Amino acid sequence: MVIREATENDFEEIWPIFHEIVSAGETYAYPRDTSKEAAKKLWFHKPQKTFVLEVDGQILGTYYIKTNQTGAGRHVCNCGYMVSSKARGRGLATAMCEHSQKEATELGYKAMQFNFVASSNEGAVRLWKKLGFEIVGRLPKAFNHPRKGYIDAFVMYKWLEP
């Protein structure tokens, strides 16, 4: 398993993972019909850095890191992680989240925040908690889930400095 910074050439391999996850509408707040072109902007141009996780030369996961707020909030970063459905349950999200925390610290960030975690995404919530994140907010009915309707979303947060 290798995690390395992504290049734009990697996007052809990232897109099927992005599209599968975003079109399902159950975890990310991107429009479900986000186009390939828009996806590239969201995943490569808005973030500060984008990474891919490769196993045997095949991209199976990806994440971005970006500043969550400017000015008075610029010491807090935000990350988003995606794992191919082919590779779930093999620790890829854990590996990327741990990698991102080191990367964040190297970039000078002091904390990491997830702004909008669907409360139905129990696997992710359990994993982020295991990795030291706390639920610091609950947004009532803020996530419009395609099958469950309006459900709560969590704000999760971790201070990275020891």
Next chain:
Amino acid sequence: MVIREATENDFEEIWPIFHEIVSAGETYAYPRDTSKEAAKKLWFHKPQKTFVLEVDGQILGTYYIKTNQTGAGRHVCNCGYMVSSKARGRGLATAMCEHSQKEATELGYKAMQFNFVASSNEGAVRLWKKLGFEIVGRLPKAFNHPRKGYIDAFVMYKWLEP
């Protein structure tokens, strides 16, 4: 007191208010040295709509309304309000917040969220509570206040439908 939709021509009158508040760095998470040009983009082009509050033909307050998250979160809006220091304590923020809630409902939003309220901004927190917002999250040390250092920020939220 009149609240009306802003035009770009109003920006000359908005800028001194914006600059005074943002350069102080105590309430907004925009960079303290945000330029006039960048301010215009932030206040006019990113939001869905921008309003001004006039008293006797003079602009003393302004607010924007925008979608807080796309996709699964697009039924929740975000607003930001600014009142000239010349006109504090005269109910202008209350008037704009009430106006924005009506406007949000007309635009089809179901809830309003403030993402990053400095916990030191006690007047604002008290006012938003009075107007029906709840503190639904506390972000530890997420706001770097110019005098107080790293202080907590609140996430505040109101469901607009009865």
